[in-house]
Amino acid sequence: MCVLGLGLIGGSLLRDLTAAGIPAFGWNRSPETVTAASDEGYDVSGDLPATLARAEREDALVVLGVPVPALPDMLAAVARHAPSCGITDVTSVKGEVLRLVGRYGLSGRFVGGHPMAGTADSGWDATTEGLFRDAVWVVTTDGAAGEDATGYTAGESTGESAGGPAPADVEPWLRVWRRVIDMAVAVGAAVIPARARKHDKAVARVSHLTHVLAEALAVTADQGGALSLSLAASSFRDATRVAGTEPGLVRAMCENNRDALVTALDETIELLNGARRDLADPDHDISGLVEAGHDARLRYEARAGRSGSGQANRPFILLRPGTPGWLDQLHYAESIGAQIGLLEV
Amino acid sequence: MCVLGLGLIGGSLLRDLTAAGIPAFGWNRSPETVTAASDEGYDVSGDLPATLARAEREDALVVLGVPVPALPDMLAAVARHAPSCGITDVTSVKGEVLRLVGRYGLSGRFVGGHPMAGTADSGWDATTEGLFRDAVWVVTTDGAAGEDATGYTAGESTGESAGGPAPADVEPWLRVWRRVIDMAVAVGAAVIPARARKHDKAVARVSHLTHVLAEALAVTADQGGALSLSLAASSFRDATRVAGTEPGLVRAMCENNRDALVTALDETIELLNGARRDLADPDHDISGLVEAGHDARLRYEARAGRSGSGQANRPFILLRPGTPGWLDQLHYAESIGAQIGLLEV
Known part of the structure; x- marks a missing residue:
């Protein structure tokens, strides 16, 4: 080698x-x-x-x-x-x-x-x-x-x-x-x-999108000022961990996989727009997104093993x-x- | 007591x-x-x-x-x-x-x-x-x-x-x-x-928004099918961890803090729309969001301590x-x- x-x-x-x-x-x-x-x-x-x-x-x-x-x-x-x-x-x-x-x-x-x-x-x-x-x-x-x-x-x-x-x-x-x-x-x-195309589509969803959302979450929290950062707990810490990645590496991933990432991002934005509409209307609830997200996470856990460690069930x-x-x-x-x-x- | x-x-x-x-x-x-x-x-x-x-x-x-x-x-x-x-x-x-x-x-x-x-x-x-x-x-x-x-x-x-x-x-x-x-x-x-209002605005950004994004990320990944879930690594695992929270608890948080969450969500959606536009245009890059997200994460780390543990620097x-x-x-x-x-x- x-x-x-x-x-x-x-x-x-x-x-x-x-x-x-x-x-x-x-x-x-x-x-x-x-x-x-x-x-x-x-x-x-x-x-x-x-x-x-x-x-x-x-x-x-x-x-x-x-x-x-x-x-x-x-x-x-x-x-x-x-x-x-x-x-x-x-x-x-x-x-x-x-x-x-x-x-x-x-x-x-x-x-x-x-x-x-x-x-x-x-x-x-x-x-x-x-x-x-x-x-x-x-x-x-x-x-x-x-x-x-x-x-x-x-x-x-x-x-x-x-x-x-x-x-x-x-x-x-x-x-x-x-x-x-x-x-x-x-x-x-x-x-x-x-195949390369299938790989790129998949990692756009699970990796590159994760990075983009982490960046956006970190910025939105920061825009709330010092009190927001003081109240950030482990859920925020874990969700923004990859925003600590060197920016050049994040850009290299995302900008070399633009088409697949745009597709994934569009789906996410549509979900968020839906949740936003439901939250703005007191007669609506966000059970649709929350139940779907919970189900999706359980399917992921079933595959990865709850620890996400080497004990994968794939x-x-x-x-x-x-x-x-x-x-x-x-x-x-x-x-x-x-x-x-x-x-x- | x-x-x-x-x-x-x-x-x-x-x-x-x-x-x-x-x-x-x-x-x-x-x-x-x-x-x-x-x-x-x-x-x-x-x-x-x-x-x-x-x-x-x-x-x-x-x-x-x-x-x-x-x-x-x-x-x-x-x-x-x-x-x-x-x-x-x-x-x-x-x-x-x-x-x-x-x-x-x-x-x-x-x-x-x-x-x-x-x-x-x-x-x-x-x-x-x-x-x-x-x-x-x-x-x-x-x-x-x-x-x-x-x-x-x-x-x-x-x-x-x-x-x-x-x-x-x-x-x-x-x-x-x-x-x-x-x-x-x-x-x-x-x-x-x-004050209650300041608290609610802050937790909308660092907690309730984190939940909504985790749900949306989990759903988008799941929509990519089995290969996506198999390629999900630790960044995805950590970012979607709270999507495993019991849906009723997530709804109770978010639906009791609608106004503040809508404000935070609007800011996030705007950031994501911007990134989406930049990705769709080969002449643009996403350095704006990525640099801002990285800076925000560093400010959070400076406050929380990198471990996010009790060693807080607030x-x-x-x-x-x-x-x-x-x-x-x-x-x-x-x-x-x-x-x-x-x-x-």
Whole structure:
């Protein structure tokens, strides 16, 4: 494994892979990080062309551990110095990344990844072993049916995918896909498959929307002045926690997933307008929203486990990639948000 | 102290007062709770008239530990059976309660209270010692200047209050006020003074709005289906936690504080509409909302302490009730959300 970028995600991944005995080396732009990681015994370098040439030589999977704005430079370097390696990434939007990857002609050997782990901190100093244990790691499936991996914009293909090209045609892509999944499993993550567009729509609702609402709630409370802040209790603290996230990170997520976030935001605004109308009319009540919200939270708890910890109750499906009917299984897994495991063919 | 209603708040209060060696007895409607509390050695009864007659005899402070819908019956009973006792309550809205209190002619001996503690559970079984330690306990100040305690609707009186009636006129009310504060301090709470209207506006922003947004977020995520729920991580879990609150409790809070909540909700909807417009326009970004939200969260953290625990950094003001200038100090404390302590006159 070759990890490019040793921030919180990339660095923690390098730690976990090394700890698991999986050969892994890394690269980082900052000399300080290279020194710090080397001093801890990790196999890292500040020379990108040399690192990629080594990846090509050793047939390593290249993990792009950099944020979206840094991806174009990385993809150009990979195209040039590692012309046949499999590639994956760790960013929180997938459609935008697939488009970039397509622009560099790398779609046939790219599988998107989104490890849903993290803390408020960043950089090598924040890295830690075990960051991914029991975390969800989304792995994209665009390309599984042999379509161009940039099929993100081609609409949903649940029906026709099963009748796509013969499995043999997608074997190079499938090999990368298996390696990405094996890597995620090796560090203790729960792999959930999704096409990029479905992933982006889902995280718009549960993650990016959560950020936008937290910002708006924090601002509205602050507009109430000092007494409001003094009366803020644990419900407010928890609901605005992610408003403490570094603004650049929040913008990168939301602004790279505009369409899906607008759709989710429109639904939320409609719900809030309805509640506002009901509150302004003494003959109305807000039971509609409150009951629906309570039901939705209970469904979430049933899936996540009440603690929201690793004790998740989501379904688990075992797949044999490339065998007849497996694409139907894959789409079914996506539709029910199932974790998957791979069987040898 | 006489605690009417031994649910989570009332029951925990009875435990704490008893543990602190403060004479306290209670009443509850349900015989099961009376038996359970008696079995644990608490001085409780299921006979409301007898309990109130005892409160009158012993000059106890009557604590209304029942939710808003049960208050009219309780107030009628207090008016009849305890004609001179001081009275306080523990509900999360204060204006509606002051109006009810006025209707029963009890304003001159009523001081509103709102202990901001609680868990998702309710009833005697959920009661616990120490529930109020380091919690905020809002104590209303309507009446401090001698105005009718139902002055909630009379507008803000910061300026003219200082020139109100002579302190002697408000002495009976002040005596109740001191007792409520002493009780809150005895169980470890941090007392913050506020007029009912200011309290209701503040909690609309930090508490009731938090509930409404949590409901809307949970519904929007749920509308994304199973994949969305599977990808929901800790940010979503924390932001929707209060959507798990029993719907009747959420409605009671929000629907008893309609005006203030509509104002807060309008501000939030305006912020969200702005973000929606910016997201829909590729030439725009959402830095405005994200930067403002981040700043607001930092101001909240600075006040609450990052942990949001008892390590609060809010200002603390010592008052001598009834002495010259003390009303100005009281309003100043409200305006900066300060905790207060009382000095002997």
